[in-house]
Amino acid sequence: MTEKPGLPGSPFPPHLPQAIHTMSFDHRKYQPAVRPALNNRQWPSRTLDVAPDWCSVDLRDGNQALVEPMSVEQKLRLWDLLVKVGFKEIEVGFPSASQPDYDFVRALIEGDRIPDDVTIQVLVQSREALIARSFEALAGAKRAVVHVYNSTNPTQREKVFGLDKKGVKDIAIQGARWVRDYAAQHPQTQWSFQYSPESFSLTETDYAVEVCDAVIAEWRESGCPMIINLPATVECASPNVYADQVEYFCQTSRYREEYKVSLHTHNDRGCAVAAAELGVLAGADRVEGTLLGNGERTGNMDIVTMAMNLYSQGVDPCLNLSQMDEIIAVVEQCTNIPLHPRHPYAGDLVFTAFSGSHQDAIKKCMAIQEPNELWDVAYLPIDPADLGRSYEAVIRINSQSGKGGVSWVLENDYNLQLPRWMQIDASRKVQAKAEAMAGELSPEQIWAVFEQSYLACSSDNALCNFTLEQDASQNQGLDSLTLHFNYGRENVCLQGRGAGAISALTSAWQTRFGKHVEILDYSEHALHTGTDSQAMTYVLVSVDNQRYIGVARNKDIVGASLQAVINAAVQSKPSISAGTDQTEKTTEPAL
Incomplete structure (x- = not known):
């Protein structure tokens, strides 16, 4: 019995098989996320009563996560859907890293497919050649957001880039300067600048504030609108921790009133929507995500779900999701990813009750x-x-x-x-x-x-014909019924009197078969409106204290009632030889 090398805690239980001992499923290799010291958090007492600004990243983040990236034709179809739904900001690609993305951006601009109230956004790393290429792709756009980023979390600082905090912050600052300077060369476009400290949720929050404030310091004199995006590039903690990080950021940033705070949550823990909702409560103004949640690994924040969550609380989501089946069809066709039938709001089964x-x-x-x-x-x-x-x-x-x-x-x-x-x-x-x-x-x-x-029993016990007459002088106001119906291979004639057709039938039934039929409940309705509608009748009867149900439909309501009683009563299997012999061997014409 030995402890797993390098991991703290007690040794493996001795009763487990050796095969289990060598498995890698061991929680001790992980550590909980670090949350900032936030002693006066305000977000738990706030309410979501207005929709954030939405930015769709379907065409960039969603596309790069596909086994087969979208063609230009598929992107254009998805673009048209995003505009129709009502997105005012759409991230359209990573043109400096992909020729298809570059071509798509040019197709939008040169094809004049961007409505006047829609702003496109492109993503770019903090490298000059890539930034220059991005501005080249955006030439001629009326409005655009240039979204620059670099990784700031300690794992990437130390293991990927081999840099200290100052070195990583210098990358961010230099990228901000390049974005500012290249934008100044294209004054015909209304520029907005956006910066993301990639893996913000894994970065020391005070350090993220330091880096982002340094970026804003480079941009604030440009006069261009600014956005700081705080991505949970990998979801690493519960949504309340992410909310604490966002609120700490908003409370401590020097220039908070000069820019919008945006969120970009991923779904590694299955909580991307919850994290975004709490992040907005914590002070964010804007949310990035995708329709139906497509994205890297377990996906991006699902804008459909978050928007419909707001809608269900009486808050205008500022998106039109009324044609959900069209949204699903386009997204499935463009991504080749089928929607789960239990997907919130959109799945085939979510408004279905089996219980x-x-x-x-x-x-x-x-x-x-x-x-x-x-x-x-x-x-x-x-x-x-x-x-x-x-x-x-x-x-x-x-x-x-x-x-x-x-x-x-x-x-x-x-x-x-x-x-x-x-x-x-x-x-x-x-x-x-x-x-x-x-x-x-x-x-x-x-x-x-x-x-x-x-x-089906109506055909076996079909009512052939009947007459119903009333003679007050002779029958004390009772109705006289003469009825023929098929019973097996025989044609049976019944005669009886009663206060109405059904009462006359039950009287005749007892006379003919010796069985007492009592009507316990009765219901009828027309199947449709109009004079040619059929009647539907349901009866619950007791025959010698046994209950039976009869159902019938007929163009005549009296005929339907009589047939329903017959259908119920014959289930007691009356003997054809019982009572007075009124059996006829001829079959009367059906009604």
Whole structure:
């Protein structure tokens, strides 16, 4: 039993196999992130009540993370989508490092494809030749942001560049001077300057302030708008730590009122959106990210999610995401990355309820939700219609679904208005089918289950014809019913009297078959509007204290009611020879 070399802590437990001892999965090789000393943090008590400035980096950061980078045609299609959604700042590439990126920037400018209210942005390292090439790519642009960066965190300072803090700060200062001087050579363009201390979240925060203030000192006399971008190039800590870093930066920077603070969070810990939201609370003005979160490793901050989070709280996100299916289609086509079905707000299944209790709650809330009221529907934080989704996609049926979901599908797809007892019975049958299939049922499959379970018996026990007459003088106001229906291979004639057609039928049924039929519940509705609409009838009956359900549809509401009672009562399997013999061997014409 030995300790792992170079790591602190207790030795490996003796009961573990030797193979486990040699594995590299050992938490002791890592150390927690260092957070700045911030004793009077303000961000926890603030509220996000206004959208930040958005900058899309889909065409640069998103593109460089693809296995197959986008073609110029794909970039132009994505560009058009970003403009349509409403982005006013779009990072369009790294033209000094990539000829396709350079060509794309030129295509935008020379093709006059940049709206007057949109500013393009390019990224460049703090090297003169690359900065010069970037300004060459931007020649003729009306407005542009030149985004210069260099790494500042201790690992890269010491292991990659072999420099001390002063050496790295000198790189940043010199890059700022080159950007300022080359911009002065192109006065026809309205320039903005942006600087990023790459891996800000891994850099000592006080040192990041020192470097960024030195950069701002070089730019502040230029008169050009300035942005300091604080990237979590690799997400290394919980979002609250990142928020502390941002707030510390904003509190201690000498020139904070002279520039915007921007954020660029990555999703290595799965918290990029949360980090950006807390970073804005901590004082940031601007957020960089991508549509649906594409980017290096686990991705960039997902602007769709953060914007919709604001929207769901009644805050205008200043982006139009109403055509979500179009956004998904374009992003998938340009990146060749399919969207996860559980992706927040955008996934195929996010507005879908499989759980029976969820479906029931959604159905009840939707039934009373008024168009002009504040949205208040269980399990749905936003109205799916706001994103161009239909309500038909909200509830889907599998083996976990309940009566609310089944009745929702049958109501919305087939206009059925099932009473509660009918919902319960139908859901059991649909659930059994879903369990047998071990999967989800489509609306068509749900209807097939309903039709086979309740309506197919109408053909076996079809009502052929009936007459209903009233003679007050002879029958004390009771109706007289004569009815023919098929029972197996026989044609049965029933005759009876009662207060209405159904009462007359139950009386005739007892006379003919010797079985007492009691109507426990009854419901009916038209399937459609208009004079040619069919009627749908549901009955719950008791036959000799056993309960049965009958369902029927007919162009005549009385015919539908009689057929539904027959469909229910025949399930008790009455004997054809019972009671008075009223059986006829001829088949009457059907209604």
